[in-house]
Amino acid sequence: MSELSPIVADWFKAKGWRARPHQLAVLEAERAGNSVLLIAPTGAGKTLAGFLPSIEDLIEAPHEGLHTLYISPLKALAVDVARNLSDPIAEMGLKIKVETRTGDTPASRRQRQRFDPPNILMTTPEQIALLLSHPDSVRLFGGLKRIVLDELHALVTSKRGDLLSLGVSRLARLAPQVQVTALSATVAQPETLRDWIAAPVAPRPAVLLNAPGGATPELSILRSEDRLPWAGHSAAYAVPDLYRIIKEHGTTLLFVNTRSQAEMLFQNLWAINEDSLPIALHHGSLSVEQRRKVESAMVSGRLSAVVCTSTLDLGIDWGDVDLVVQIGAPKGASRMLQRIGRANHRLDEPSKALFVPANRFEVLECEAALEAVAAGAQDSETPLPGGLDVLAQHLLGLACSAPLDPDETFAEIISAWPYRELTREKFDKVLDFVSTGGYALRAYERFAKLRKTPDGKLRIANPQIAQQYRLNIGTIVEEPMLRVRLVRARGIKKGATTGPIGRGGRMLGQIEEYFIDQLVRGDTFMFGGEIVAFEGVVETEAYVSRAFSDNPKIPSYMGGKFPLSTYLADGVRRQLADPESWRVLPDQVREWLEIQRAVSVLPGRDSLLVETFPRADKYYMVCYPFEGRLAHQTLGMLLTRRLERARAQPLGFVASDYSLAIWCASDIGGLIRTGRLSLDQLFDEDMLGDDLEAWLDESALMKRTFRNCAIIAGLIERRHPGKEKSGRQMTMSSDIIYDVLYQHEPDHILIEATRRDAARGLLDIERLGQALRRIRRHIQHKPLDRISPLAVPVMLDIGKEPVFGEAREAVLREAADELIAEAMHIDKRAAAR
Template sequence: MRSRTESAALTDLPPIIANWFAAKNWSPRTHQLDVLQSWNAGASALLIAPTGAGKTLAGFLPTLQDLIHTPHEGLHTLYLSPLKALAVDVARNLTTPIGEMGLRITVETRTGDTPAARRQRQRYDPPNILLTTPEQLALLTSHPDAHRLFGSLKRIVLDELHALVTSKRGELLSLALARLAKLAPQMRITALSATVARPDLLADWIAAPLPQAPTHLLTASGGAPPVLHILDTDDRLPWAGHSAAYATPALYETIKQHRITLLFVNTRSQAEMLFQALWAINDDMLPIALHHGSLSVEQRRKVEAAMVAGTIKAVVCTSTLDLGIDWGDVDLVVQVGAPKGSSRMLQRIGRANHRLDEPSKALLVPSNRFEVLECEAALEAVEERHQDSEDPVSGGYDVLAQHILGMACADPFAADDLYAEVRRAWPYRDLPREKFDRVLDFVATGGYALRAYERYARLKKTAEGLWRIANPQVAQQYRLNVGTIIEEPMVRVRLVRGRGHKQGATTGPIGRGGRVLGEMEEYFFGTLVVGDTFMFGGEIVAFEGIRDNEAFVSRAFAKDPKIPSYMGGKFPLSTYLAERVRKMIATPEDWRRLPHQVSDWLRLQRDVSTLPGQESLLVETFPRGTQNYLVCYPFEGRLAHQTLGMLLTRRLERSRARPLGFVATEYALCIWGLGDLSALIRTDRLSLDELFSEDMLGDDLEAWLDESALMKRTFRNCAIISGLIERRHPGKEKTGRQITMSSDLIYDVLYQHEPDHILIQATRRDAARGLLDIERLGNMLRRIRKHIVHKPLDRISPFAVPMMLEIGREPIFGEGRESAMADAADELLREALG
């Protein structure tokens, strides 16, 4: 039965929509009607609803109502999504009911995959509803006719907002929203999300550009709890590594038992490996596909169409399919490798049985023993519906520089007016005028150290005191390079006729200038020689050569092809899951839930050494061969551990402990050297409290950054986003080597002559927040102060076995690698047990 509120709200629906619901034997959900009522009240809204609750329809009900009551010329609703695939999916889900109702409402998508002719036409003849991405919105607002395109805009729908507000894409989006609020002050925003830890902050985020309008925070209750399991196996659980090869036979049987299975992995390399492993045992010739961001758009669309048609059995995928996608009859989600966060896991689980009243079903497959602990922690967190999504972030100067240049491309502006507009974007609400002026000066001249070079003079001041672009080429270059997603320099991978190399005997000619398989990071091809084989797009190919920005490959046969490695795509372990893992280890009564291999491992560690405490830090030292080792277990994620390793080795050098190197994982850090670390600590020549003192984040960090290539790498990204270095030029694209050389030269000039340059400041901020995880490391150092437990050992401990395997990893692939790792683990464990 409907409540009185629902019945009253239903009368507000146009009869054509109410009849459509009735024909489907459906009733609008309360939260869908709440969004409609918020719109009718002239308010913006943030809807927090579980996966499968009909958020998309909730977001568009006000649009359909409005367009039915009042036919609208031009753009009425702008939908923004973090994924191109999600925009395409939503367009499909929206056009179906529009067609069934017989409404004359036009819907189109606009992404980087949209043909240029259609994108050009959309500026002059827009649809009623345009579904696009933050990058395309920035591009559209940079045109002089933006006021005509957006002047009729009434609504903005922001989908999966939580996935945008923690990144530079969100910063760019917030600035574009502030501009739209000026062009279309009548517009209102509806934001949708399923996984939000702090809804109040997100509500403030969408309210910032429209302070004159109220913002309603709406929530949807209900939803069947998900059904989760961790793979139960008698096979040997690996000690280290991320391939999860041991689970391939079990996964194949699982796929056979379900209609459509989505197998999520955390990196594109893992996707390629898992797909190849499944095909190697696919005796039943099941239709199994691969989907990740490096594949060509044609390949991805083909997989998506097969999911819709139900002609596919399983898809191995990365985060390209984990946000809001509702394709096909997916009845199982598999997470291969630890999920790194409960919010991300909830999001991925929701792809199965994408309906509010049916439980989603998911299987977690840990890749190694430490990941078993993390998977167990994630399972508990998901069962409790705990959210650990990150909070929105403050705005960066490089993104602001890009926006300022875009606004100059649109129209000449007064600095005072643009500053006031920028302050209406939530990430820049506290931006000091002095910083704005410095960013503006950088955009106009390059700053003090670069103003002598005419190429950096991108803005000029008019006689009326307005800022305009220096010449039309500035606008052309801006539009070619807009966006904040910085991947490693990419080259197209084109399939051509092979030449029959020994390592890659081809299957035959396929026609000259064959199809583009996708894109791969440029540096990978620097590791290959002609004839080398590797996996890409689910095929084994042989490298034939590279010219300009295209790598040529041919189909090949090979037993041990290389696995491409990608620089991006790794997720950090969430703080919340790290806390749960430490608690689990320190609570033996919780071990009964763990596989016997893992619980036995914990008991061995307790017997041979000791267990890390929930709030303390365990530091083990032991000799092995001619070297000495220090292993600690902070469980704070790879980024924080890598930074800690860099800083600790500097301090150990000063203590004459003669460190040789370190390796960091998500869970632990291992440093090795020639000095007797146990003796140094025992004789008080090395104090662990001083070694792990928080002051390492002061002078030691600064000194290391001054020497590190990390700053130059981070500066390169900031320089690209700010427009100082351009990746693309008409008809060509810079190689990675050209970009690196340009950015390194500029960095050296700025660091020497203007060390407080606004881009150097942006670089330090990015390094601290993203690449070094300084805040998290600082919190950890404060937590363990006076709570460091030192355990000197005469041999390796069971917990240190995975770390020693990380040190000794060799570039072996396939079954050979798994066998070598298992043999090495056996030897290390025998050593640990004496």
């Protein structure tokens, strides 16, 4: 085992610590010239293990310029690690310069870092791409020794991972001596991740190290005395219990799955905060100043609780957090393990976590998650081949740095793991697209971005292209956003369209444009932890003033919704099929399932239950695949096409994570009973062929997906110097281009990228195919004369009005009472009791 230098050994001794075996093993592997993948539980000292070789190397051979790049998926994580690394360096008395570089870093500091870089730079994949696009990248990165990739599992399954892999391959070319250390606490396929980091630095091997596990976490599910909702995701019923729990603990992190849930829960807690507890809000749409203020208060122990989204669930050491609360079902075991690790960030003491289901089906999912976490199960996604739109962005960035040689560049690209199987033919098509726009667009000068040099290389056509590229870099394409600025009430004069507006003007954050489009002046909504009134929009800014309202709207965000993992979905089906497992369920949920078993049947683990029943003047078919909302929405779209051909006259459908309901004008149950409609044929896997293609051809989803691919590939630019395109402008541009390409060049690389993205992310085709194969010839039809108890949650989503807050909860309660009374043949007042 490698020996520590006296300076580092003395520091450990002064702290009363001893270097852990896996920390020394990383140091030994790096000294042997190997890259490393370290898998270690939360609190095991992964960060120190990642930086120990850098500190030792810089002690032994002081280095001018950039020595180590630390790349993380979150800005907050980069800032947190920089803080936790700077203290040991200062305590050792070392002259090692550590800095961060994210989108929140002031432009002046980012500019200075290119010419006077620190020894260790904490940054993100987007900033690496930006730095590589400058002509001085060879000088900046030529002496680079190490790359540390933190929480790698959170990157490799997304387009950010594709961009990172291409960036690491370029860094390995600029600095052939570089070694890679990857750190992660939750990895489902460690061998794949080891290959991922080894690919760009081959033929040197990568060593896989597993640290021993820590203390078993203490997990529980909230048992509330209040009635569990049938549907919804706010968990408003549990707010009094949550407030009591916050008071009983030192510091609590409350994780939710979406930003709108975060705003709602924060307001609900403040409404009953009689003790004036310091409770804060943290999510990605808030201003950087507000987020940093919350993070600083957390570190210093000045907060009782923080309501947050995934912005705080990766690797951040908040010190004295003693409880993590997951509001709503976690959707994935690996994600839940990460969040649990934010509590009691010490290896030898158990983390403490509480699950708070928002509805009755989520109780089952929380039970499945509890079992998965106890078993240490991992369900993170498998990395897929790299996106062609990301490759196009990267190639343009390389050309911004220096004229690129196609042969040398191709060899570099295929050294990145996601692009290891990329063919030269496909590469040339992408390169041609970057150069000219492709066959259908090459006549337009605006798409000609690269020109050939006399020696056969490709350079950018003009300097403005590099400027545009750097403004639009990245793979995260959110819905068009407007900045939210706080002004004095009635600060916008009628008819005014330009100039300063009102007084104040503090920036609160960003909000999606489509939400603002639904508002009229005076409408109130929650944002940044307070209630504001909409005053108006000027260019890309929405102006708001402070307001009071008993029923403000909750901003809804298109992003941030997690899919139900296949592992947890199987766990839910297993529970439903095993009445013995119901003993651990709350009485309300257990009675619900028992009534379902009495009046209908329960789904089997590997079969599909299809219930049909009349209600009012319509006929319903409800099925329970438990494959997640995306797969169910796709199934609903394809089934309605087939039902139209069968003359069942489908009128609509609604999907949840657990079930799917379709309603028709014709008696669909009668068609099935009489054999005129075969369920085996209706749910046959061949629906993913011609039916899917026909639906995609006429669906607006393809155009929306194309817009994202076109933005990433650089065909459509979000930002221009001094201005930014509105969502409407980008949509109009992308729709026109899509129509041209689809008609004249259907094999265009962006059309190919669009189809792949739609199948993977928005339609979940692979998962739906697996489900259809699983249930083949295992479909059970149960005809009923009225709604079943199990169908109540999904039926509540039909015709749902956009009501928010307490009013929405009341509407859902009333509707649920009526439906369950109907299902159980009892009086509505008795059902309410």
